[in-house]
Amino acid sequence: MVAEQNGFEAAPNGQGGGAGQGDGAGQGGDAGQGGEVIIKADNVSFFYGQFQALKNISVDIMADEVTAFIGPSGCGKSTFLKLLNRMHDFVPGTRLAGEIQIRGTSIYGPEADPVDIRRRVGMVFQRPNPFPKSIYDNICYGPRLVGVNRKADLDQVVERALKAAALWDDVKDKLGKSALDLSGGQQQRVCIARALALEPEILLMDEPTSALDPIATSKVEDWIRGAGMSIVIVTHNMQQAARISDRTAFFYMGQLIEFGPTLELFTSPKEERTENYITGRFG
Amino acid sequence: MFLLGYSKEARKRRDQLATGVIVALAGFILLVLASLLIYICVQGISAINWEFLSQFPRESMTKGGILPAIVGTLYLALGSMVISIPLGFGAAIYLSEYAKQGPLVSVIRLGVANLAGVPSVVFGLFGLSLFVTTFGFGRSLLSGCLTLGLLTLPTVTAAAEEALRQTPGSFREAALALGANRFQAIRQVILPAALPGMLTGAILALGRAAGETAPISLTSATAYSPSLPDSPFNEAMALTTHIYNLATNGANIAGTRPQQFGTSLVLMAIVLGLSLAAVILRARLRRSRKW
Ligand SMILES: Nc1ncnc2c1ncn2[C@@H]1O[C@H](COP(=O)(O)OP(=O)(O)OP(=O)(O)O)[C@@H](O)[C@H]1O
Numbered sequence A: 001m002v003a004e005q006n007g008f009e010a011a012p013n014g015q016g017g018g019a020g021q022g023d024g025a026g027q028g029g030d031a032g033q034g035g036e037v038i039i040k041a042d043n044v045s046f047f048y049g050q051f052q053a054l055k056n057i058s059v060d061i062m063a064d065e066v067t068a069f070i071g072p073s074g075c076g077k078s079t080f081l082k083l084l085n086r087m088h089d090f091v092p093g094t095r096l097a098g099e100i101q102i103r104g105t106s107i108y109g110p111e112a113d114p115v116d117i118r119r120r121v122g123m124v125f126q127r128p129n130p131f132p133k134s135i136y137d138n139i140c141y142g143p144r145l146v147g148v149n150r151k152a153d154l155d156q157v158v159e160r161a162l163k164a165a166a167l168w169d170d171v172k173d174k175l176g177k178s179a180l181d182l183s184g185g186q187q188q189r190v191c192i193a194r195a196l197a198l199e200p201e202i203l204l205m206d207e208p209t210s211a212l213d214p215i216a217t218s219k220v221e222d223w224i225r226g227a228g229m230s231i232v233i234v235t236h237n238m239q240q241a242a243r244i245s246d247r248t249a250f251f252y253m254g255q256l257i258e259f260g261p262t263l264e265l266f267t268s269p270k271e272e273r274t275e276n277y278i279t280g281r282f283g
Numbered sequence B: 001m002f003l004l005g006y007s008k009e010a011r012k013r014r015d016q017l018a019t020g021v022i023v024a025l026a027g028f029i030l031l032v033l034a035s036l037l038i039y040i041c042v043q044g045i046s047a048i049n050w051e052f053l054s055q056f057p058r059e060s061m062t063k064g065g066i067l068p069a070i071v072g073t074l075y076l077a078l079g080s081m082v083i084s085i086p087l088g089f090g091a092a093i094y095l096s097e098y099a100k101q102g103p104l105v106s107v108i109r110l111g112v113a114n115l116a117g118v119p120s121v122v123f124g125l126f127g128l129s130l131f132v133t134t135f136g137f138g139r140s141l142l143s144g145c146l147t148l149g150l151l152t153l154p155t156v157t158a159a160a161e162e163a164l165r166q167t168p169g170s171f172r173e174a175a176l177a178l179g180a181n182r183f184q185a186i187r188q189v190i191l192p193a194a195l196p197g198m199l200t201g202a203i204l205a206l207g208r209a210a211g212e213t214a215p216i217s218l219t220s221a222t223a224y225s226p227s228l229p230d231s232p233f234n235e236a237m238a239l240t241t242h243i244y245n246l247a248t249n250g251a252n253i254a255g256t257r258p259q260q261f262g263t264s265l266v267l268m269a270i271v272l273g274l275s276l277a278a279v280i281l282r283a284r285l286r287r288s289r290k291w
């Protein structure tokens, strides 16, 4: 079967200064225990050639929570997100300083295997990008890469992934049809299912609803709220961040300005720049 | 109000004028094309019968059929694709997927584009000196295929690269994010998406290879052959050179006009058939892709 290393064991080690968990942002908090840090960024700077896109970012992202990245266009949200599954490896001329760990292991260290990291950290993109293949083959793409080839296993993976992405009932009768024939919202959920098929520990989502209409958006949002897994989502929509995230990070010009529980950040921001942004004074 | 109405009138008139000009031009081109086709048909149809398509030439090519020329042309056209498709697709994949985009790649791309404009007789001369003489392949199908392969290589490469560049980068990203390596992303996702477009270019190049005269008359063509080629090292007849020979130094130039046009008709049918296949492939591609 697909890597079964998904056991969310609640690590007992005390974490540093995690702010109050029960901020009750209408969350399906089925994993409510005091958080375990799943991603730890320490003093991360990132360069495209000469241009420094990220400046000294340190952040602890909690397991089983939804973390939102907000900030004006060009502030580095996507850049930071892509660092978390090593998608910058393919961009020539980029450079990273600092350290990023997932569950305590450096993902840029000499031991790290980028392909393995990308399997453990799934990604959903801004525009739905299903392959021009059948729904079934889309979902199976990742599992097949790791050598799952038996029909029975794949059937099971497809069903589980589509159910997890709340799409099974919509498409169970047309798995052989091209994924491109689906609506935008359905396509995006195929992409979610495709990422989930590898049973990732973390799901990264870069503005996953910005190309979708309101109904499709709310379906994807519902899914995120109920997913009960570690999700990092970039969004331009502050209501969306408020609706679905447990914690929010505000980026501005390559810096992480403020990071805290979503409710706190939106109701009583500590930084003036955060307040200006969320009240719409710039951005 | 008045101005508005006036400009609307004027715009409408200008629009009608432009449409008229375009329709007239298109009509003119169609007319020329149609008359050419009709002329060749009228002149050649009388020569076409089963014997013409299935027999060897007889009596100094004034009688009999053109079977060896048809077979030779098919061998040459398909053989040249065996050379240019792997090389061209490979070069296109390298240029669009692997090469570091920069001045060097731009120069290569420009070079490829210009190579497509080199007159075919120059390729013929090149093939004559390289394949026929230096490599010692002699005047043979092999030399002809290699020469035509080089001749069509730029077209195949450019079309394939264009098709590859048109597949959205988001496919690549998605595959990589799912743990594919670069090669897997290309082979499993990008190539299948680009393949119809790449093949369209190859089919057009195939038509061009079938229609060439100078390169094969320098490297592989023979005026008359009593048997079908059974080895790549045989010389072979071809439709284009057959037409040329009948019309310039045949035993009965005027008397074989129907054969000349009949052979042209067969050649055109082959080339048009290939182009039609390309058009259908492209249409199907357009319908099936929505990204
Ligand atoms: N491949 C690249 N090469 C050079 N500079 C880049 C590249 N990608 C992004 N940048 C620059 O890095 C900065 C951060 O970009 P990034 O895409 O992370 O912003 P973002 O916060 O995601 O913005 P948006 O909300 O518009 O998506 C921008 O100034 C951008 O111009």
Ligand SMILES: [Mg+2]
Residues within 6 Å of the ligand: A077, A078, A079, A206, A234
């Ligand atoms: Mg972005």
